[in-house]
Amino acid sequence: MDRRDGLRGTVMITPAGLPAGNGGSAMGTGRLQGKTAVITGGNSGIGLATAHEFVAQGARVLITGRDQATLDTAVAGLGDAARAVRADVGQMGELELVAAAARDFLGHVDVLFVNAGIGKFAPVELVDEAGYDEIFDVNVKGAFFTVQSLLPLLADGASVILNGSVSGLIGMAGSSVYSASKAAIRSLARTLSADLTARRIRVNVVSPGPVTTPILGRMGLPPEALQETAEGIRQMVPLKRFADVGEIAKTVLFLASDDSTFILGSELVVDGGIVNVEG
Ligand SMILES: NC(=O)c1ccc[n+]([C@@H]2O[C@H](COP(=O)([O-])OP(=O)(O)OC[C@H]3O[C@@H](n4cnc5c(N)ncnc54)[C@H](OP(=O)(O)O)[C@@H]3O)[C@@H](O)[C@H]2O)c1
Numbered sequence: 001m002d003r004r005d006g007l008r009g010t011v012m013i014t015p016a017g018l019p020a021g022n023g024g025s026a027m028g029t030g031r032l033q034g035k036t037a038v039i040t041g042g043n044s045g046i047g048l049a050t051a052h053e054f055v056a057q058g059a060r061v062l063i064t065g066r067d068q069a070t071l072d073t074a075v076a077g078l079g080d081a082a083r084a085v086r087a088d089v090g091q092m093g094e095l096e097l098v099a100a101a102a103r104d105f106l107g108h109v110d111v112l113f114v115n116a117g118i119g120k121f122a123p124v125e126l127v128d129e130a131g132y133d134e135i136f137d138v139n140v141k142g143a144f145f146t147v148q149s150l151l152p153l154l155a156d157g158a159s160v161i162l163n164g165s166v167s168g169l170i171g172m173a174g175s176s177v178y179s180a181s182k183a184a185i186r187s188l189a190r191t192l193s194a195d196l197t198a199r200r201i202r203v204n205v206v207s208p209g210p211v212t213t214p215i216l217g218r219m220g221l222p223p224e225a226l227q228e229t230a231e232g233i234r235q236m237v238p239l240k241r242f243a244d245v246g247e248i249a250k251t252v253l254f255l256a257s258d259d260s261t262f263i264l265g266s267e268l269v270v271d272g273g274i275v276n277v278e279g
Helices: 023-027 045-056 068-078 092-105 129-153 176-195 223-236 245-256
Strands: 036-039 060-065 082-086 109-114 154-163 202-208 267-270
Touching: 036 045, 036 092, 045 060, 045 068, 045 109, 045 245, 060 068, 060 092, 068 082, 082 092, 092 129, 109 129, 109 245, 129 154, 129 176, 154 176, 154 245, 176 202, 202 245, 245 267
Parallel strands: 036 060, 036 109, 060 082, 109 154, 154 202, 202 267
Antiparallel strands: none
């Protein structure tokens, strides 16, 4: 198979080297003007919203995911400044496809949002080895090797943002494996930042609280149990609501942009107050 079989979308570059068709950012005012970005899991939820935010701010964006149909729809909505590559971050061989596509489309990478992740929840007695491995393969191993495989393409001074979760900070029943995977992400932001200081590459974490995305619906719960779970989660939040994806995308934009150049190894919690405010 051609390593670029998964690439979709057409790129139009204006004579000035700016991506065409991204509204006001063509005037050169975007906070990511002229930058290049890779977003894993960019075909859904938080990743897709962030892709729209980045394109609106003047970036060219490569999104990844597993589902070709939603990748195609996402690129159609994002316009000429975006392309997609299909790759499972849990399969080491497929990460090469992402690097090849990034090299071809972007040349180098200024911003990497390691966002692809899965959430599955069960009481500790009911977790089996396969379930444990599935979560760690995607959320931890996938995240680690996504960064490693793109290191040669990351520009000096690049910003890497890992998507963690408020779950990594609190002891929520039934979330042991998912929460541990997100706690590992916090640690990676610190250690990878330390490894990469010579290249001034900053690695930070955004840790959302509950966000309205398809992730809950992917857990296979019947509709009533899903509604009950969602309501239980909502009650945990002092603001008594889920975040909108745009609220997370704006935070990722801050970490991606030159507004945060002195921040590395840090975690920004975007949780409606769960961690710090009495509900
Ligand atoms: N929603 C929340 O409440 C919440 C809270 C805290 C943290 N987060 C984190 O936010 C991130 C994004 O989740 P979301 O809420 O936006 O959910 P989502 O809409 O379900 O998006 C998950 C994304 O990850 C991709 N993905 C999953 N497994 C993958 C794999 N093995 N290889 C490649 N891509 C894979 C999916 O692509 P396909 O659809 O193509 O599989 C999809 O684009 C996750 O890391 C999640 O843990 C979410």
